[in-house]
Amino acid sequence: MTVALPSELRSLRDRLRRWAEEYGLDFNETFFELLDHDALHEVAAYGGFPTRYPHWRFGMQYEQLRKTYAYGLQKIYELVINSDPCYAYLMRSNSMTDQKIVIAHVYGHADFFKNNLWFGPTHRKMIDQMANHGTRIRRSADRHGAEKVERFLDDALSLENLVDPYGPYRPGARKPPAESDADRLDEEERHLEEKVPRLKSRADYLDRYVNPPEELEKERRRLEKALERQRRFPASPQRDVLLFLQEHAPLSSWQKDVLGIVRAEALYFAPQAMTKVMNEGWATYWHSTLLTEKALEDDELLDYADAHSATLSAAPGSLNPYKLGLELWRDVENRWNRGRFGPEYARCDDWSVRRSWDTRAGIGRRKIFEVRRAYNDVTFIDEFLTEDFARERRLFVYGKGSDGGLVIETRDFEKVKATLLRDLTNLGNPVVAVEDANHRNRGELLLRHQWDGLDLKADYARDTLEALQRIWKRPVHVATKVEGRGRVMSFDGDRHSSEETREGEGES
């Protein structure tokens, strides 16, 4: 049950909005709704969109939220939807101090949604869009049977992470090769001989020295290969596997529609995963700034401190993205306030000079507003997580020890950063692309996993292949590596097989 905001909250919201705007936050109109916990859990289970399509997975989320709340283990504090206007939900049972924090926090998120470049291509009317998706899937379920649609949805959801999260930022990059290319390629192949480049020789008898036959042969083979590559479909690996399937798999129209819906929603949520550290850090930065500098009454201080520290708490040894984000933002602000950037500062290796370095540059605020515009977690951490920061915050890399437990492996800065970046790249998903849709010239589908040191989870990969096969209908394969050795895993509809390949050395 939603309830109109009580007047007390309304005036609180108005004050906070004014203060937020004075600080330079810039957001779309934001509507707050007050929900009791059941309703809030329902909205949260649907990822913020109560009108979403029906699926058991949302029921599962709901159960989880309901139980953990009932047992007092955790509670949802706030929920905010990236759209225009922006919607945010408040838990009715929160205290007034909590509501203050949450409203301030929400304005931080709303500002980030509107201004961060990576949210640029997201659908700002997603609430309507999701309702539309819901209607379409319900209609399909009515027409083709709920279980049939659910089974297909499950298969599609198994491939949900095989979209190209960076695709929307390079429009036009994905262009399927024109079908008529085949004729052109045939033509080229017929005239291959003429295409082999030759040097001009002054006399015939010199020709075989100027253009040695074995070199010509090599050149010819190179051209042949290039042609073959062009003939391959897709011509270059397709990162957006869902889109590829939607366009080329032998599916009925409702199935294509379901794939499209799953893909659109995955892409809508991608920027939130891509900027988790920044976005949460930014919102936390602003709720703490707004509250401590403006909104907090004396008697709320302890409640505030309690709630704020709960947000930032981390189990010993673990890394809380809110805390990491907030501290990085503060560090950036501090460094740019004191002029701790640029070549002079970088060159300085006198510890005592560095420690008291302060040019009174005072441009910290401006800098963080700039940064919130153009960065995502990967670039943010790559650029602003400094060696000093890693040392002061006691960051380390952990790994499996000799007896199976987790141990601290190293505090080496380069390794810490590399590990963090590895975990954030491609939203923590393996990079898998469609390499060949006419594999072995038999219409089989070959995916390639770009192996970078981490193996795929084998049993999951096998089951994912089954889902893929049900969509593609012909045998499917994924080329990957296991402990550095090339391996192709296949499923032909009945049987799984797995074959070692000789790739590994010299493989691009």
Add this chain to the structure above:
Amino acid sequence: MAREVPVARRIDQDVGRFRRIVRGQVRRNLKKYITQGELLGKVGKGVVSIPLPQIRLPRFTFGENRESGVGMGEGGEGDPVPRQGGAGGAGEAPGEHVLEVDVTLPELAEILGEELRLPAIKPRGREHVLADVRRYRGIRRTGPESLRHFRRTFRTALRRQVSSGTYDPDRPFVVPRREDRRYRSWRITEVPQSNAAVIYMMDVSGSMGTEQKEIVRIEAFWIDTWLRSQYRNLEVRYIVHDAAAREVDRHSFFHLRESGGTKISSAYELCVKVIEERYSPLEWNVYPFHFSDGDNWSGGDTRYCMALLRERLLPRANVFSYGQVKSAYGSGQFKVDLDNEFGADDRVLTSEIPDREGILPSIRTFLGTGR
């Protein structure tokens, strides 16, 4: 809280569907993706995850060698990092913000009992063992100064001053007099005594690795928590053994690593000694637990163990529980031997714990009898 009659909500359908899948009524093909959710606890502040069935759809994801990452905190290279508890689903939705809230141990025990449907324990017929319990339950006008109730005294004084008109809000002095003083008073009640002693024994020979000990640690935590909720007074003792046994404190119990052979009888002998010294079965409910990977020195020693159990340990214990943790080296023979020997005897409970998923069923075996 009074609420309006709920309208059929959209989520109820999805929840119903999810439950039917979990119970195996529909969509059997999803059965293999159902996980039971892991039970993890830490004393004091920390993450706790509740048994919660989940279905994880397969997808291309990273496997075992993913087990590395970045953490924050003190410690040198090679120091262990606490494993992260699976507080499931934290913040998956956009801008969703999840707080961890403290739970008290009694609440945890209640959750555990509810999830595992554990019966309340009936202490062995010792209701006649009574103990005096003093409780502060009232307020009196006389008493020793050490028990003076400051707030009540102050309140009485304030009330007197206000009613007699001597209270001045601008100079709010309140001066209690002799007759304003109030003191706490107590009452003595007799309650049935319920003492329990838990004696944990663990094999720390070379074949028990960190993971095996972690499993024992988690299981022991939950057993403690449950028994604590059932008994007023719980004492816990720890015995480790390889070829010889000794008593250790809690910390070393979970961290000690020895090598060499395994002689289980040494632990049982020490256990009997501990019980005889301190825990008379007339006054104590005694729970010996033994965890090992199932290897023993020799058949002869195993026979001796059985004799020790039958003649000296079982008569003094409520139940004897044996948990066999699977390790790469253990043969697992000891459980077989125990089952052969005591198969029909309900005072001996054995269970196998192949991995963390096995902790819950094992706890259910041990505590599910209500003894």
